Amino acid sequence: MKKITLLNSLVCIILFFGLFGCAKRNLVYFSDIESGADFSTEITDFPEPKIQKGDLLKITVSSLSAESNLLFNAGVMSSTDDGRMMNAAVPINEGYLVDKNGLINFPVLGTIELEGLTKEEAIEKMARRLEEYVKDPIVNLQYLNFKITVIGEVSNPNTFTLETDRISILEALGLAGDMTEYGKRENVLIIRDEDGVRRAVRLNLNDKSILNSPYFMLHQNDVIYVEPDKIKAVQASTNQRTFAVLGLLVSVGVSLLFNLRFYLE
Structure with a gap:
């Protein structure tokens, strides 16, 4: 019985570090293009931006x-x-x-x-x-006011006014200093106003098919939002997480020492 109790305590510790450990993330753009392999695709005739009110x-x-x-x-x-x-x-x-x-x-x-x-x-x-x-x-x-906004998990979130009306999502992320390691490359949100309709589309930048997406080339006033992963969300609540961790460590430590004492007797 004592061995089972001790085992349970060890399992709790393992689960704790597994929960707060770093999850494996795919940080590579177009990771489905095999290393060393050539890839080509026809250049899509992307829809041109249309003049909008306020331009x-x-x-x-x-x-x-x-x-x-x-x-x-x-x-x-x-x-x-x-x-x-x-x-x-x-x-x-x-x-x-x-x-x-x-x-x-x-x-x-x-x-x-x-x-x-x-x-x-x-x-x-x-x-x-x-x-x-x-x-x-x-x-x-x-x-004169062709602008795009990049926010979320990027190094330099900002609104950029451009001298050109042709810019891809990769170039926009480059202007913003690229995503941080917490940015979810597989779930980038594009918000676009067009023809009186506001659309929100999610893009997977790990997938090479994005190169032919009508949202690969941006339009004026597009907003790019890079969502943070769960680890970043946990870190955002630093104080609460710290107290929770300390409380859990103390609880597990006391339980482990208590059970170890009876196990050795």
Whole structure:
């Protein structure tokens, strides 16, 4: 009977350290690609980001007519040595805001609805409108507030404003300093607002199939949340865990010593 009691105490100690010990984690991205093996997949034509309410757009127009360029861009006229007029445009730092109705207010053209269009579609629409006033206009459109947010178990959680509208989830994690060892690579959450719908999708970055996911390339205002594993959750309650551990150790230690004493007698 004494041996059984002592055995029970030892089992409690083993279970305790097993519970609070480090669980084996897969920290390798695309771990299903075999080491030393080549892997290739066709590059997917990912959906392009669509212009949304609240987007800030830099739109510039160029043509053979310097006067028209001045008309449609913020800038001043300057002359060359041979008397030709050129447009010395000042960057439109403030940009054109897509309002709550999905419209921008552009010089001469007035209000134009751009919400729901890709950048290429918006350029084509602007060019068609401009052809009423200028021959062969060239339109350039750029996001000024294309931003993504990375939070959770990363080294540098933050909101990043980008100069490009093409960024993958891997690049976003790189901006945030990559995941910590507690980040669950198999369960990364993407929150996206699109077409009036807010979606939440979970991605497994241990799986190579993510390379063809429509969420591999990010859209403006996407939020990436890296979930912590259970060990991190336990560590978050440091004080409670400390008292619980001390109490359990004392209890197990007293029980072990008590039973060992009678076992040796």
